[in-house]
Every structure is written in structure tokens, then in C-alpha cells.
Amino acid sequence: MTSAAQTQTRQLEHYLGSFAEFSKRAVGHSLPWLRTLRENALERFCQVGFPTTRDEDWRFTNISAIAEMPFRFSSEPVRISTRDLDPWQMEAAACRLVFVNGHFSAELSTLPNLPAGVHVSSLAKQIAEKPAEIEHQLGAYLDTERDAFCALNTAFAEDGAYIHIARGVVLSEPIQLLFLSAAIGGPLMTHPRNLIVAEEESQAAIIEDYVSLNGSTAAALSNTVTELVARDNAVVSHYLIEREDARAFNVSTLRIQQGRSTNVASHSLLIGGAIVRNNVHPVLAGEGGECLINGLFIGNGRQHLDNYMYVEHAKPHCGSRQFYNGILDGHGHGVFHGRIIVHKDAQKTDAKQTNRNLLLSDNAQIDTKPQLEIYADDVKCTHGATIGQIEEGALFYLRSRGIDELSARKLLLLAFASECLDRMKEQPARAFAQELINDCLFEVSKRRDDAAPAQGTDHGRRWKEVG
Amino acid sequence: MSLLEIKNLRAEVDGHEILRGVNLIVNPGEVHSIMGPNGSGKSTLAQVLSRHETYNVTAGEVLFNGKDLLAMKPEEAACEGVFMAFQYPVEIPGIGNTYFLRSALNAIRKYRGQDEIDAMDFLPMFREKLKLLEMDEKLMNRSLNEGFSGGEKKRNEILQLAVLEPTLAILDETDSGLDIDALRIVASGVNAMRDANRSFIVVTHYQRLLNYIVPDFVHVLVEGRIVRSGGPKLALELEEKGYGAIDLAQSVAQA
Amino acid sequence: MSSNTDAIRDFAQQEYKWGFITDVEEDRVPKGLNEDTIRLISAKKHEPEFMLEWRLRAYRHWESLEKAQAEPKWANVKYPPIHYQDIVYYSAPKRKPDLKNLNEVDPEILRTYEKLGIPLEEQKRLAGVAVDAVFDSVSVATTFKEKLAEIGVIFCPFSEAVQNHPELVQKYLGSVVPYSDNFFAALNAAVFTDGSFAYVPKGVRCPLELSTYFRINAASTGQFERTLIVADEGAYVSYLEGCTAPVRDENQLHAAVVELVALDNAQIKYSTVQNWYPGDKEGRGGIYNFVTKRGKCAGVNSKISWTQVETGSAITWKYPSCILQGDNSVGEFYSVALTNNRQQADTGTKMIHIGNNTRSTIVSKGISAGFGQNTYRGQVKILKNAKGARNYTQCDSLLIGDKCGAHTFPYIEVRNSTARMEHEASTSKIGEDQLFYLRQRGLKAEDAVSMIVNGFCKRVFRELPMEFAVEAQKLLSVSLEGSVG
Numbered sequence A: 001m002t003s004a005a006q007t008q009t010r011q012l013e014h015y016l017g018s019f020a021e022f023s024k025r026a027v028g029h030s031l032p033w034l035r036t037l038r039e040n041a042l043e044r045f046c047q048v049g050f051p052t053t054r055d056e057d058w059r060f061t062n063i064s065a066i067a068e069m070p071f072r073f074s075s076e077p078v079r080i081s082t083r084d085l086d087p088w089q090m091e092a093a094a095c096r097l098v099f100v101n102g103h104f105s106a107e108l109s110t111l112p113n114l115p116a117g118v119h120v121s122s123l124a125k126q127i128a129e130k131p132a133e134i135e136h137q138l139g140a141y142l143d144t145e146r147d148a149f150c151a152l153n154t155a156f157a158e159d160g161a162y163i164h165i166a167r168g169v170v171l172s173e174p175i176q177l178l179f180l181s182a183a184i185g186g187p188l189m190t191h192p193r194n195l196i197v198a199e200e201e202s203q204a205a206i207i208e209d210y211v212s213l214n215g216s217t218a219a220a221l222s223n224t225v226t227e228l229v230a231r232d233n234a235v236v237s238h239y240l241i242e243r244e245d246a247r248a249f250n251v252s253t254l255r256i257q258q259g260r261s262t263n264v265a266s267h268s269l270l271i272g273g274a275i276v277r278n279n280v281h282p283v284l285a286g287e288g289g290e291c292l293i294n295g296l297f298i299g300n301g302r303q304h305l306d307n308y309m310y311v312e313h314a315k316p317h318c319g320s321r322q323f324y325n326g327i328l329d330g331h332g333h334g335v336f337h338g339r340i341i342v343h344k345d346a347q348k349t350d351a352k353q354t355n356r357n358l359l360l361s362d363n364a365q366i367d368t369k370p371q372l373e374i375y376a377d378d379v380k381c382t383h384g385a386t387i388g389q390i391e392e393g394a395l396f397y398l399r400s401r402g403i404d405e406l407s408a409r410k411l412l413l414l415a416f417a418s419e420c421l422d423r424m425k426e427q428p429a430r431a432f433a434q435e436l437i438n439d440c441l442f443e444v445s446k447r448r449d450d451a452a453p454a455q456g457t458d459h460g461r462r463w464k465e466v467g
Numbered sequence B: 001m002s003l004l005e006i007k008n009l010r011a012e013v014d015g016h017e018i019l020r021g022v023n024l025i026v027n028p029g030e031v032h033s034i035m036g037p038n039g040s041g042k043s044t045l046a047q048v049l050s051r052h053e054t055y056n057v058t059a060g061e062v063l064f065n066g067k068d069l070l071a072m073k074p075e076e077a078a079c080e081g082v083f084m085a086f087q088y089p090v091e092i093p094g095i096g097n098t099y100f101l102r103s104a105l106n107a108i109r110k111y112r113g114q115d116e117i118d119a120m121d122f123l124p125m126f127r128e129k130l131k132l133l134e135m136d137e138k139l140m141n142r143s144l145n146e147g148f149s150g151g152e153k154k155r156n157e158i159l160q161l162a163v164l165e166p167t168l169a170i171l172d173e174t175d176s177g178l179d180i181d182a183l184r185i186v187a188s189g190v191n192a193m194r195d196a197n198r199s200f201i202v203v204t205h206y207q208r209l210l211n212y213i214v215p216d217f218v219h220v221l222v223e224g225r226i227v228r229s230g231g232p233k234l235a236l237e238l239e240e241k242g243y244g245a246i247d248l249a250q251s252v253a254q255a
Numbered sequence C: 001m002s003s004n005t006d007a008i009r010d011f012a013q014q015e016y017k018w019g020f021i022t023d024v025e026e027d028r029v030p031k032g033l034n035e036d037t038i039r040l041i042s043a044k045k046h047e048p049e050f051m052l053e054w055r056l057r058a059y060r061h062w063e064s065l066e067k068a069q070a071e072p073k074w075a076n077v078k079y080p081p082i083h084y085q086d087i088v089y090y091s092a093p094k095r096k097p098d099l100k101n102l103n104e105v106d107p108e109i110l111r112t113y114e115k116l117g118i119p120l121e122e123q124k125r126l127a128g129v130a131v132d133a134v135f136d137s138v139s140v141a142t143t144f145k146e147k148l149a150e151i152g153v154i155f156c157p158f159s160e161a162v163q164n165h166p167e168l169v170q171k172y173l174g175s176v177v178p179y180s181d182n183f184f185a186a187l188n189a190a191v192f193t194d195g196s197f198a199y200v201p202k203g204v205r206c207p208l209e210l211s212t213y214f215r216i217n218a219a220s221t222g223q224f225e226r227t228l229i230v231a232d233e234g235a236y237v238s239y240l241e242g243c244t245a246p247v248r249d250e251n252q253l254h255a256a257v258v259e260l261v262a263l264d265n266a267q268i269k270y271s272t273v274q275n276w277y278p279g280d281k282e283g284r285g286g287i288y289n290f291v292t293k294r295g296k297c298a299g300v301n302s303k304i305s306w307t308q309v310e311t312g313s314a315i316t317w318k319y320p321s322c323i324l325q326g327d328n329s330v331g332e333f334y335s336v337a338l339t340n341n342r343q344q345a346d347t348g349t350k351m352i353h354i355g356n357n358t359r360s361t362i363v364s365k366g367i368s369a370g371f372g373q374n375t376y377r378g379q380v381k382i383l384k385n386a387k388g389a390r391n392y393t394q395c396d397s398l399l400i401g402d403k404c405g406a407h408t409f410p411y412i413e414v415r416n417s418t419a420r421m422e423h424e425a426s427t428s429k430i431g432e433d434q435l436f437y438l439r440q441r442g443l444k445a446e447d448a449v450s451m452i453v454n455g456f457c458k459r460v461f462r463e464l465p466m467e468f469a470v471e472a473q474k475l476l477s478v479s480l481e482g483s484v485g
Helices: A003-025 A032-048 A064-068 A082-088 A123-129 A131-135 A148-155 A392-400 A405-422 A427-446 A459-465 B042-049 B074-080 B097-111 B119-132 B137-141 B150-164 B180-193 B232-241 B243-254 C003-012 C035-044 C049-067 C107-115 C145-150 C158-164 C166-172 C183-191 C432-440 C445-461 C466-479
Strands: A095-100 A103-110 A118-122 A161-165 A175-181 A188-190 A193-198 A203-212 A220-230 A235-243 A249-258 A263-270 A275-284 A290-299 A304-313 A319-328 A333-342 A350-359 A365-374 A380-388 B004-013 B016-026 B031-035 B056-064 B082-085 B092-096 B168-172 B199-204 B217-222 B225-230 C026-028 C091-093 C129-135 C138-142 C154-157 C196-200 C209-215 C226-231 C236-244 C251-254 C257-262 C267-274 C286-297 C303-310 C315-318 C321-324 C330-339 C344-353 C359-369 C373-382 C390-400 C405-414 C420-429
Touching: A003 A032, A003 A064, A003 A148, A032 A131, A032 A148, A064 A249, A082 A103, A082 A175, A082 A203, A095 A118, A103 A123, A118 A123, A123 A131, A123 A161, A123 A193, A148 A220, A148 A249, A161 A175, A161 A203, A175 A188, A175 A220, A193 A203, A193 A235, A203 A220, A203 A249, A203 A427, A220 A235, A235 A249, A235 A275, A235 A427, A249 A263, A263 A275, A263 A304, A263 A427, A275 A290, A290 A304, A290 A333, A290 A405, A290 A427, A304 A319, A304 A350, A319 A333, A319 A365, A319 A405, A333 A350, A333 A380, A350 A365, A350 A405, A365 A380, A392 A405, A405 A427, B004 B042, B016 B042, B016 B056, B016 B225, B031 B042, B031 B232, B042 B056, B042 B082, B042 B168, B042 B199, B074 B082, B074 B097, B074 C432, B082 B150, B092 B097, B092 C432, B092 C445, B097 B119, B097 B137, B097 B150, B097 C445, B119 B137, B119 B150, B119 B180, B150 B180, B168 B180, B217 B232, B225 B232, B232 B243, C035 C049, C035 C183, C049 C166, C049 C183, C107 C129, C107 C209, C129 C145, C129 C154, C138 C154, C138 C158, C145 C154, C154 C158, C158 C166, C158 C196, C158 C226, C166 C196, C166 C226, C183 C257, C183 C286, C196 C209, C196 C236, C226 C236, C226 C267, C257 C267, C257 C303, C267 C286, C267 C466, C286 C303, C286 C330, C303 C315, C303 C344, C303 C445, C321 C330, C321 C359, C330 C344, C330 C373, C330 C445, C344 C359, C359 C373, C359 C405, C359 C445, C373 C390, C390 C405, C390 C445, C405 C420, C432 C445, C445 C466
Parallel strands: A095 A175, A161 A193, A175 A203, A188 A220, A193 A220, A203 A235, A220 A249, A235 A263, A249 A275, A263 A290, A275 A304, A290 A319, A304 A333, A319 A350, A333 A365, A350 A380, B031 B199, B031 B217, B082 B168, B168 B199, C129 C209, C196 C226, C209 C236, C226 C257, C236 C267, C251 C286, C257 C286, C267 C303, C286 C315, C286 C321, C303 C330, C315 C344, C321 C344, C330 C359, C344 C373, C359 C390, C373 C405, C390 C420
Antiparallel strands: A095 A103, A118 A161, A380 C420, B004 B016, B004 B056, B217 B225, C026 C091, C129 C138, C154 C196
């Protein structure tokens, strides 16, 4: 047996052990359908194992650090006081669900009276009390075959948020889901699972916010799956904010199923974590659906931020817009892999993809790869990618007007980031994101030890992959 | 005289009959809503009235202001005063919104024997209408519908309606994909256009739009026929009971 | 069939209007190519020794390529083998016109140009445009030559420049496109017979548009012209070329070379409306347009801008390129290429960034109709020492009908990390939906079609000089044949 295979067997045994323990006492372990779902998913995970860079979908992201780390599955809740949450407050949310190491914490959450027709609870509670309501929804659209992390999440799916917006109900304030990882004493993994169902003509905004407890001592892996189902004519915005600490690993998958004439937006803001993989997979499965996929990733230090978009057009007259902006400093490594699949029946598809990147240091790196697979003949698909630096001319212009270099630099970065902010329709969420970006860019613009990129290294060569 | 008279209209596409005998009379100033499940023929009716050539009319008659609408080409119908707000407005690169709209307006004016309107006279009127739809003038310097969001496209349709001032406006699922704020803007744009001489046919799947554009009549189209007609209350009833109930009632009535 | 479809056909189905044949007596050399042919051509043109030497070197190079079967085959076009020994390499109207006196030009030829809308006679000349008329292998007339000479601008047939300005020719000939550049460039260097030469001296802004009108008339001949334009320090020149040919069943080879040189702070704007005979609906006949065009921004802050509208030729193979050598120099390429019926086009550009802060813009619009095949092939190369280089590429394809094809092959090589690259690409189909939308708003079907096509090309037409833009729009209308699928 080769040593690589031995390593893999050891990894899998570790997860099999955790699963054996988990499946005995997990919420809903006595429900046959849920049991089958979990067991099948684990089996699938064992078959495929963790992906490697030989896998086309992972060729720019090496996750061996995740695969090799012996993460513990956290079973008992950690004691956290509301004060610990202070740094992560968000104003103007309709309600806030707090999850500590993947488990819902009722005392930390704020669940005021919500309008009639808006149901927000923990998934564990839903499984325990009314499993029938979600039996045909949970895992209905997720592809556990293709993605090992999705399979792993499904095997360990137990808690997270369950949100149901009834037909015609409009919720104007966003729902905040705060996921706090507190890895104390050893590497810890959590597999939050969220299910959001927006019925016909309903309207809502959901914010998923990933943070680390100040004082965490080890690495945490958050391997999240969110299934978002938008029924005909529903309007839904989803926000993902990743701001965990520099040890954290975050793999999140947002699987969106869109009905007829739906309007769904996915906004991602990645500013934290060591290795982050952000999968967004909308399927436009009803005529006239529209999907906006908007993101900003800001990486420095040795951060690795990978955005993997998988946009499927299955029905005619749908539109998708992807806009991802990346800012990379230090040894930061960004990835944008934008895949668009237009199925045979999806005539009149209008798909657009734009990825813009700023490299602030000579050691920063970006890999951008559009991938268009078109099986219909009457479609419009465009893609564009840019890789550039802060424009010295613009910087000089601002400085010549009396603005100091640091402020000028920050101003230009903000302008670049604001393209993403402008696409966020929900004012409270936008304001929240704006503040986070401000703070983050201030940090980035401050460090100017390697101001001018030196000659020699050739990031531009990556551009070749943008065909 | 009625503005629009549809008598026993039958139409098919690729050999499939979609409209199976539609009868409808629209008088000046009236707002008619046509509701029905997906695939019932609502959009087909709208397309046939605006003279889309994909549909083959097999029987029936449509009079518009006493003229044979079915004999007209799309541009003739438009010049006669039929306007369609599309469910899926197309994008055309390189044609400026403002330029296009003025060309269309002048084509219609020319048809009617009126003088063409020049840019100087067009702009103030145009800006007025932009305000009505809460649209950014910058959008108008861009190409026709290009890069517009779904909501912006729908608003642009109503803007064109406001500029071209037709006598019959057909709104084909103008509410689909709109969030609540955009829906209000679109509706108020339409309401501002309502007067004693202008009629509307509002095609929609949902009752919600009709809270904002209150119709005089509601018709339910099922399998290519109008199976029930009534006042605005009918829409509420549909919302409550669903189209299934109507369908059933119809088959009982026919039995 | 719907009236939308009819509208597109009506809009398009007009015959090639420039397909008549002029009846003039010709002075031809026998078919075939060997060193004697070259010596004969050189002798007919009374060329100095250096020209003959250069031609012979080029010929020997070409011969070695031909023996090695090194005719380029990488382009995305298909055509039967060309028999180079079956081509007539020199054909000129017999009455050799005295270029100082238009009265001596064969009246048939004058009528030809008149018919093409390019009057050469004094009283009818196009205002603001100086025209060099090239008929088969030779230049037959150049207008406004004296007026231009007053400000030091040299604008004359290439053969005349060889006689009167040998030092300029010797200095710049082959300096941008050496004879060894490629198979067709070598062939051209060996046998080229005429073309236009322009030199704009230091600090002069050429007040007239310079223009060459190329006409292939004779049967079985190839046309091998060569154009050389030099803009000295701080000079500016705008140059236009137009091309037509009669309807003939056989394919004719056109292998031209264009060289541009821009010195410090100089600008050259080069516009082409190429309308060689495209062949008939079944693909019989038509010109093989295998052209090498390249400009060198040799000086700082210099700029070369290529704009082309390609509607003719059975096969087009051309890549007007820019070598951005001077710091801050700018290269531009704007192209509309239309292929209809059985036409094939493989066209694009190369932008070679050598100097610092060099910038290039590429806007390519391909329109495919009928069975037409349209390929964009573009290279952007940023060399290691080119700091702060920038490129913007936009590449759009419009498909009319479902039998045609559009292909895009971008090649990007970046060797410097300070480069900024932007790339956009799209493919779309002109559809019933777009037409119906415009018609529903009251526009006539034919107006709707031309609005859509012109809208698509707008970004390129904007770059053309006014008169040319109008002509290009018209040309596009008549070249479009096809129907919506």
C-alpha cells in the first residue's frame, strides 16, 4: 500500500470513528429517512475522500492541511456569555440565531416576534419536533456525489437554521445567523446545515456570519451547507460573511434552487480564515429566473480564498450575473473559478461573469478561470477578467491634491470594493458590509512594506487561463 | 364603439392549439386583468394581439378601433396604438435607449401624419417620464436594455409606454421577478397613465399586482378559454382557492 | 416564412455591385514564377540594384518555404492548394499612363473608378481626400500630389518612390515586415509590383486623408501590392484603403504587405474597407486575401490605429498588428468582419508590448451569416521589460442563422507582473425576438435589422473617418445575406 493511500485510509478511519459516535446520539437518529441520508452521505464521502489538486475543481486549492488535521466533532455546547458576542453585533436585524460550534444557543439568540408566516428555528429543533415538514426538502437538491465536503456535511447534518417564509410574506429586515467557532483544546470541526425555503411571492434576506471566539486556541473547520429554495416569484438575498481567525478553515456551499420568475442574490464577503472555499451553486430551474452572484474577497498574510461558482441554467429566459472582486496582499492567494452551464433547454439565457482583481504585492497571487459549457444555441454568455495593480497614476493624482498616501491608497481600494457594495440591495446588510470592508481595507492599506511590486515574478501568466 | 373586440380567437404554435376560442371586449378607459395558471395561454394572447408571427391564428376576429388587427404587421399595430410591455424585454447592443425611443415615437408620429419630434423637444418630455418611473437618466445613455437588471427592464417597458402613449397597453407579466418596491413603482407608473381613453390588458399570474393596479374586470383564462369573468374580487378568490378550483368549476359547468 | 426573415433577406440580398470587368489592353508577363520573372518585373520598373537584390533574396526564401511545404496551415480556413506557377505575377494596363497628366490615362480606367465612386478627374475629385488608384499591378493615378508636396508630404505610387526617394525606401522597406516574416510576405517581397508610399515629415499634420483604391481587373493574375507609410517625429496621417474586384469563377490570390512606421510622437490612422469579390452563393470564385499588415510604434508616445471593415473576399487571412516599441506608445485595432454564404475569415491582431507604459486596445466584431465561418485570432504579448503595459480586448460575435460559425482564439502572453489586462467576449444571435421587439414599438422590419447590425458594429464605425463610416454601413447592409434560423 502506498503511503498516500495509507494516509487516506487513516483520514477516513478518523471520520468513520467520529460518525459512529455521532450517529448514535445525533438529533433525529431514530428517523429512518434521516439516518439513510446521513449514512449514504458518509459512504459517498468514504468513496471519494478529500479532493486533491489533481481534481479539476480543486486545482488551485490544496486542502491537505484540512484533510490531515484530526478534527474533533464537538458534541457538548461551550459556555459563552453575551459579552463574547459584542464584537459581532449587527444592528437592524429582524432576528438573530447564534450557533456555537455548530449548535444552536437559545440564550444567546434574539428571536423577537416575527411577522406571521415567517418561521425561524434551529434545524435540530425542527428535526426533533416536526421532521415531516423538512423530510422532502433537506438534501433534496444538494449534490453529495460530486462534492466530498457536501457529503461530509450531510453525514454530520444535525443543526443549523431552518427558515420558512410563507407565500406572499415580505420580511423587510434581514435574518442574521451567527456561527461562532470556539476551538479550545484542539482542532474542532462543525458542519452547520441551513435550510431556507421561500414560498411563492415571498421576500426575505438572510445573513450567514462566520466568526471565531476571541481566545480560541486551535484550528476550527466550518464545513457549511445552505440549501436555499426559492419558489416561483420569490425574491431572496443571501449574504455570506467569512471573518474567522487566521487559523480557521471554512468550506461553505450555497445551493440555490430557483423557481419561475424568481430573483435571488448571493453576496459573499470573505475577509477571514486561513483556507476558505466558497461554493455557490444556483440552478435556474424555472423560466425567467434571475440570479445575482456578487462577491468580494480580501486576502493577505498567507490566506487562501477560493471562490467556486457553478451556475446552472436549466430553463429559458433566465439571467445570471456574476461579479467577483478580489484584493490580494502579502502572500495572499485568491481563486475565482466561474463555471456556467447552459443546458439544452435553456434558450435565451443571458449569463455574464466578471472577475476583477487587484494584486497589492509581488507575492500575492490570483488564479482566475472561466469555464463556459453551452448546450443551447440561442444564448448570450460573456465573461471578463482583469488583473491589475493600484493605478499609480490615480494614486499620484489624489496625492497631488493633498491626500496622504495611506488615505489615497485606502480610497482607491474602497472604490474598487464599493462596486460590490453597490450591488447589495438591502440597506442594513450593505451598511454592515461597508463597515467590515472599511476596517479590513484600513489594515491592508496600512502595510506597505513591499509597496512597489518587484520585477521578475509573473502573475500575469495566470491570465492565460482566462480564455 | 369598443376599443378592442376579440371574437372566438383561436391560435396555435407548431400545431399545438393554445387559444381555443377567446372572446373579450375592452372599452376605452377600462382595465382588464387576465389571470390564469402557467401555460394557460395568457402570454400567447398578448403576443397575438401585438402580432407576433410565431403564432398562427386559425379562427376568429379581432377588431381594434373597428380595424382588422389580425391583418396588421407588428409595426402597424404599434402605430395604430397597441403597446406591449414584454415579459422578457430583449437587449440590443449599440442602440441607445433614448435614440431608440425617439425613433419609435417618430415612426408612430409619421404613420399618423404628424411631424417628427426633434431632440430638443423630446428631451424635456422624456426627463419628465423618467422621474415618474424613478429611473436614472444615466441608464438611458446605455444600450437598449443592455446590462439592465430584471427590475430595470420592466421599468423601462413602462417608461416606453409613458412616452409612446398608446391607446391599448398590454402588460405581459410585468410583475414577475419584481421585489415589492419595484412593483410599487411600476404600478404607480401605470396608474399615472390611466385615463378615459386609454385601456389596459394586465396579464398576470398573481393577484398581488392587482392590489396596486386595480382592474375593472378580471378574466380567468384556462386552457385557452376565458372560463370566468368578474370584478376585482375574483382575483382575491383565485388567490385564496387557487386555479385548481376554477378549473374544476368549469369542467362541472361543462358536464 | 415570416416577414422578419424576409426583411433580413431583402435587406441583404443585393448582388455584388462592383463585379463588372473593365476592357483594357494589358501588358502581362507569362504565368509562373522563377528568378527570371523577378528580374523581368524589376526591369520593367527600372529598379535600382538594391531592390532587385532584395527581391531575389525574398524569392529564394519563399522558394525554400514552398519546397518545405511551409505555406501556413494553422488558420481556421479551408481552401484547395494554390498553384503558384499558374498565376500571372504582373499585369498592367498597356497604355502606361504618364502620372503627371490624367488625360493620358485610359478613359476606360477613369470610367471604372468613376463607377466605383472614386472620381479621379480634376473637377470631380473628392474634397479632402488624396487618392492613389492602383489598377491590377500598377498605380494609374494619384490626385493632389503637388498640393501635398508643398508641405513636404510625399504621396505617390511605390514604384515612383523607388525612383525618386530611394533612400527612404531603402531605409524603411522590410523594416517592419521583413521578407522572411512569413510565406506570403516572402512571396509579396519577391513579386510586388506597386502600391502606395507615403512619408509625412517632422511636425506635419497631413491635411488630407490619403487614400488608395485597389482594383483587381485582369483574370488569372495575383495582386501583390506593398504599402509603406512613414510618419516622422510629431507627424500625423490618416490613410484609407478600399478594394474591389470583378466577379470571376476562379479564385484570385491577393497577397499584400503593409508596413507602417511611427517615430517619436507620430500618429498613423489606417482604415480599410475591404470589399474584394467574395465568391458566389455556392462559394465559387472570390479573392484569397492573404495579407500581412504591421505597424511599428518606433518612437515614444507614438500611436498606430488600425480600423478595418472586412466584408469581401472568399478567404480573409490577416492580422494588422502593432509593435509597441517606444515608451508610452499606443496600438489600436478595431475590426468588423462579416462572412456570409461560404466566406471564411480568420482575422485579428497582434499587440507586442516592448516599451514601458504601452497601451493597446482591441475591439473585434465578427458577424457570421449563411455558411460563413468567422474566426478571431488575437495575440497580446507583454515582454519582460514592458512595465505598466495595458491591454483591453473586446471580442463579440453575432450569428445570423444556424449554419454559420464563430470562433475565438485569444493568445495572451504576459511576462511582466505590472501588466493590466482586460478581456471581454460574447457570442449572440440576432433573433426574431429582437426584431419583434423593435417592430412592436413601431419600427419597420428593414429598419429594425439595420439598426441591430449597426448597433453591433457601432464601436468600430465610430473609429472610421466620416465618409468611410457611411460607406461601411451601406456595405454591411448589402453584404449581408442570410436568414434568421
